[in-house]
Amino acid sequence: MDESIYREQIIDLYEHPLNHGQLETADWSYEEDNPLCGDVIRIDVKLDENQRVADVAWSGDGCAISQAAASLLTDEIKGKTLEEVRNFDKDELLELVGVKLSMARVKCALLSLKVLKAGAYGMPDPKELRGEK
Template identity: 30%
Template sequence: MLQYSDKVMEQFKSMKNAGRIENADGIGKVGNPVCGDVMWIYIKVDENEVITDCKFETFGCVAAIATSSLATELVKGKKIDEAKDITNKRIVELLGGLPKEKFHCSVLAEEGIKKAIEDYKNKKAGK
């Protein structure tokens, strides 16, 4: 079993933004169930392009849940241009580190946010 930092465990226990947003403005679906990690990130964006709400649904290990939870917290309240600069490094840093085998989870969380923003932009452009 892997050793997780206190911050990882805090996120894992709180899962503050867990759940889905009905009628989300953007959804980022990343990961693969075969590998054991899937994240769906939902965002709600207002007219000023600010992410007013962000939720996640995750199938995966402690690290997958903790990284997606933290990523949603990070981007909530931010403008999308700012939010899209989120990096997996920052996520790992804020979690007080991750076991090496779990770095890919932080990459998934970053990708999830970026895909949700991309989805939002595509939807908007299509309108």
């Protein structure tokens, strides 16, 4: 697909972000920044009784790439299990972003994934919650 379409999508997501805001009740919230560029992302996640993402929101400030990536990532993980969230990798996110990025911009795009994984790995394993080993 033409990269200009993806560039337009990035600008549109920057101007009209998906899942933007904060959740009043979340199972986890995590925030981090990229001190080199000033991007800041916070992600709130609410799981359902089956340990699937029932609701997710993000907030923060930064460049169009970091903001668009946060929108795309949070939309993509809805309905995924905690394990699937933990296994979501950078290549999947970069594919969602859809444009070739410089190394500096890759860090911008991956900030939301870093935040998501830090929060997800801070959660107990669903098997432990069910009393399984």
